[in-house]
Amino acid sequence: MTCEHARELIPAFVGLELAPADERAVREHLAACGGCRAALEEAEPATALALRVPAPGDDGEAFVAAVMGGLRQRRVERRLGGRSWRWLAAAAAVVAAFFAGTRVPRGGEPAATAALSPTAAPAIRPAEGTFIEVEGKGVRLYQLGDPAARDVAVAVVVDPTLEL
């Protein structure tokens, strides 16, 4: 689009009267042409300001991960919804209280580990192999056990982006 054409269309652009294709062309031209942006500022400074409002910073992938983590969290919450969730939450709390600071090997007796500070920040550290380590307090317990495992496992979600 030439500057001459763009400036002819600016009054209709400001009047919200352009067809979408023409409007896109004018917007693209304005994005690239300082002279025509100055002409738009004369015609409608509020629209000229709006055109310069920037897009958010580029942390798009972190945002995508947060959304997808949120979906998984909601799904687990739904699965554990209603009465069964209450029962599981209570059971999980008991198990967590009992085994807090311990590693719980599946298929074997709980093995004592070094004492963990109860004031430590809530965290989950999936240990190597079949171990799950629970630490601290105030974490949210969502899921109990792997159906295939004979012993207790506690899955704790403290970060919605974690895979379950």
Next chain:
Amino acid sequence: MGLLCLRVREAVSEPRDDRELVGAALGGDENAFAELVRRHQAGVRRCAARILLDNEEARDVAQLAFIRAWENLARYDAAWSFSTWLYRIASNLAIDTLRSRESRDRTHSGHLRLVGDRVEPVALGKLGEDEVSRIFDELAAALPPMQRAAFVLREVQGLATAEVATALECTEATVRNHVFQARQTLRRELARRYPEYLPMGGER
């Protein structure tokens, strides 16, 4: 060899359009939905941020909008573009948040000048991105929620009038009215707070 051919075909295949991705997501394909989030997150976040005038709160609202979209995907009507549907969910959430938010102390007396102060005109085009966002937020705080949402969707994001009407569940005439009234308020606030950014320093 067959596998190699398949991989080559995948590598050169056209990107899937939104409706194809929605179809795949409806079948449980989370990667397809992640691609939709990737495509539309910048626009949704920008709109939420400029409606709420708060980047952090906007991030939460935008995230919730995508989660709601996923949970209600079966209700998506393919007669609309997927982005319009997303903007509808996000702007509803943002407007609700705005209306329920306790009024915040937003005084900007530091930017007010005494009447009669002379200022030299400065082109808006000379401002940096952060400065544009700050000034926009300050001026847009004077707009009621629906006017602000209509202005942001129409003028900042560049949606067509019909799309904004769909997103805000009103008529196109109402969208135009909101935008024109919003511009009038923004011009008035600009003249009051930043006359240097008006042509001729606000003296017209």
